[in-house]
Amino acid sequence: MSSKTEPKIFFDYNRKNIDDNTLISLYKGMLKPRLIEEKMLILLRQGKVSKWFSGIGQEAISVGITSVLHKEEYILPMHRNLGVFTGRDIPLYRLFSQWQGKANGFTKGRDRSFHFGTQEFNIVGMISHLGPQFGVADGIALGNLLKKNNQVCAVFTGEGGTSEGDIHESLNVASVWNLPVLFCIENNGYGLSTPTSEQYNCENLADRGIGYGMESHIIEGNNILEVYTKVGAIVADMRKNPRPVLLEFKTFRMRGHEEASGTKYVPDALMDEWGMRDPLINFENYLLSENIISETEIELFKNEISQEISENLDLAFNEPAISSTESDELHDVYQINTYQGVRPNSDTEELRLIDAISQGLKQSMQRHDSTVIMGQDIAEYGGVFKITEGFLEAFGKDRVRNTPICESAIISAAMGLSINGFKAIVEMQFADFVTSGFNPIINYLAKSHYRWNQKADVVIRMPCGAGVGAGPFHSQTNEAWFTHTPGLKVVYPAFPYDAKGLIASAIEDPNPVLYFEHKALYRSIRQEVPTGYFTIPIGKAALLKEGNDISIVTYGAGVHWALETLEESPSISADLLDLRTLSPLDTEAIFTSVKKTGKVIILQEDSMFGGMASDISALISENCFEALDAPIKRVASLETPIPFAANLETQYLPRQRFKDALNNLLAY
Incomplete structure (x- = not known):
């Protein structure tokens, strides 16, 4: 008499009312990125891809979340979220081309791995500076609120990234503004090689939600049914009752931070323990035990996916190496802005520089309903220099938004607004304070169009300059920090006429503009200025x-x-x-x-x-x-x-x- 060994199942799966087809779809959703990764590891050893950040062992999170979001809802993934990209049905040859730096990828060979976004699939990829991703999600979610489209967005980070200041700023902004963002922390135990005991001193990262006044949950990240059902219920409720939710997924990565770093720092017993929790193998065994799929069907699925991988790899490998000219490269740093000037009217009035800027801002906001202005004390108070006085009454709290003191998160949120189809204006209370938001300006706003053809329709207003006895932290004229950075435009008017025309042009321009306003000139310089809306071309002395x-x-x-x-x-x-x-x-x-x-x-x-x-x-x-x-x-x-x-x-x-x-x- 022979007996067949029962497959081992670590998790207590609760299928609730999930039908068989959905269960099989979730399984195939995890199987596909696993097989791709296994192939990529072989190609990496053969030198056919340059680097790989493995998500083996974490597939249930990406697949579960992507499965419960609508196709039009944005997802902002990280290194290990291949299941997000495959879950959105991106053609594999395009992914393979991206990883080889070829033209059919998403960045024209200018960035690697998952450092890309695509409006076609509503995915916004990461940058190596992890923190701004949460702020960008805030901006996308704010756009959803303003559109009243009942959509949520989901953003990922690892437990290591949660120590970055941008993360804390963004969680606070989302809570204060009640933004419908699903903040997803994949807690896999190690930030590269640094264990969680050396990263933070609370028991669970989800506990931080209490401090932000934010709903939070701990989810078993390797149990695909728990991810699918719990996140699905949360997301459905968020669409009806917009709010941020912090999710901590307990999981583990079975490979190194990236392949070169290995896993020698992980104790063998811990690796064995998490190996028993493999999300794919456990779910496969569960489906077999419930007679939902058979061994024959599993082999069929694997063969189909392997064939798809092979065919798409052939397409990518046969694609020629990317080529470009200096002209092409320079051309893509900025989005093309065909200047269509608006001539000034003949009626004029004498304005101070500060009045001209205020008038130009107001007329631009009247002209563009999609414009949102954000900054510290800019609403009821009208800004420390009173440039936005009266704006709240004219445009309402949705479009004139007081912010917490968190320059980095707000600049990142401005980028998110741009991704979601808005124009964003950010007022630095003083240009000196821009240092607290330097990272998203330099590494996100300036590079997005060159990297993946995404405009950063953002103007950052910079009250600057000495001559007012304000000392070392309120007097700098720091324009050279930004003229050094390709992708940014820098405007610095000296007269009211120019100030009004150039602020209008800056807001019209789809590229990121740093707009400098000299404080000593605000109330000391007067000039006759046209009363109506007009523009002056950027780049003309x-x-x-x-x-x-x-x-x-x-x-x-x-x-x-x-x-x-x-x-x-x-x-x-x-x-x-x-x-x-x-x-x-x-x-x-x-x-x-x-x-x-x-x-x-x-x-x-x-x-x-x-x-x-x-x-x-x-x-x-x-x-x-x-x-x-x-x-x-x-x-x-x-x-x-x-x-x-x-x-x-x-x-x-x-x-x-x-x-x-x-x-x-x-x-x-």
């Missing part, structure tokens, strides 16, 4: 004065210092060029002036080294050397932080040094 002796190139407060100097010395015949835009830079205007006068002085408020004047000087040297009659002169503030005391601040700024340098250069 203004020639304010014309002369033959010397070219003065400057921007911001430097324009007014130069004007004062020329008024005091009417005998100086100078071209005075107000750049207005620093990126893209109007090099044609600069070169034309320098070739005419033969002498050039470049004035900036920022300290000297690494500033705009240095690059402008280099460009002139490279392109206008033969036209020069004297050395190029740069004038800037001292190489110190900005002091508070009035006499020290005056000494710091280059206003007086500019006059001396100008006269010395004229006498050369």
Whole structure:
């Protein structure tokens, strides 16, 4: 008499009212990424893919969550969520092409593995800086709330990523704004090799939900039916009652953080224990024990998937290596913005710089119903400089949003709004505070279009500059941090007329724009400004004065210092060029002036080294050397932080040094 060994099943599966077809679909949903991964590990050893982050042992989470979300609902996955991509039925040859850096992938060879998004499949891929992903999800969810479409979005991170500040900021924003985000933590025990005991000191990460006033749950991440039923019920309720929910999935990865790191740091007993909890093998054994599938059917499924993998690999391998030109690469850094200027009307009124910015913002928000402005104290209070005073009454709390003090999460949320079809404006209370949001600006907003053709329709307003006795943390003019970063545009007006026209153009532009507003000019500079909506092209300098002796190139407060100097010395015949835009830079205007006068002085408020004047000087040297009659002169503030005391601040700024340098250069 023979007896067949019963398959071992670690989990107590509760199918509830799930039909057989759904059970089989969930099984096949996990089987497909597992077989792909096993093939990828072979190709990795053969050198046919460059790197691999394995999700073996964690498939139930990706597959379960993707199965309960609608196709139009966004998912923001991480390294180990292959089941999200296969669950959204992305053609495998496109995934394989992506991993080989070929044209049929999603990033034109510019990024690797799962670092991509696709609007076609409503997936927003990660960047290596893990934290901003939660903030982007906040922005997408805010867009869903504003659209009233009853959709949720799901975002993933590992337990290691939960230590990042962006994560905490984003959870807080989601709770304060009651955003319908499913925050999914895959707690697999190790951040690369660092165990959870060295990462956080609470028993469960789900317990953190209490501190955020947020509903949270712990879910057995290797039990596909528990994931499917519990998450399904939560998501269905979130659609009716929008709110954030924090989910901690207990799981384990059976491979290294990435293959090169291995798993030697994991105790053998722990590896064996989690091996017994394999989500695919356990569920397969359960289906066999319940006679829902047979061994023959399993082999058939495996053969079908293996055949699909093989055929799609052939397509990817036979695809030629990607090629590109310098022109193509440069072309894709920014989304094309075909400027369609709006001419100013003839009626004017005298406005201060601050009034012109406020009026331009308001008229842009009237013109674009999809525009949302966010910032600290901008609603009832009207902002610390009162630029958004009255906006709350005009546009309502949905579009004029006070934020917690969390620059990084709000900038990331602005990116999420853009992904979901909105225009976002973020007010930095002071430009100095942008350091707290540097990561998403530099690594998310600036790179998204180049990486996966996703616009970042975001304007970040930057009240900046010295001359108001505000000291080291409220006085910087830090534009050079951003002109160095491809993908960002940098605008810096000096007059009310320009300020109004350029804020309108910045909001029209689908690319990320850093818009600098000099605080010392807010209420000190007045000008006649058209009353209606109008635009000024970004990237065009203004020639304010014309002369033959010397070219003065400057921007911001430097324009007014130069004007004062020329008024005091009417005998100086100078071209005075107000750049207005620093990126893209109007090099044609600069070169034309320098070739005419033969002498050039470049004035900036920022300290000297690494500033705009240095690059402008280099460009002139490279392109206008033969036209020069004297050395190029740069004038800037001292190489110190900005002091508070009035006499020290005056000494710091280059206003007086500019006059001396100008006269010395004229006498050369």
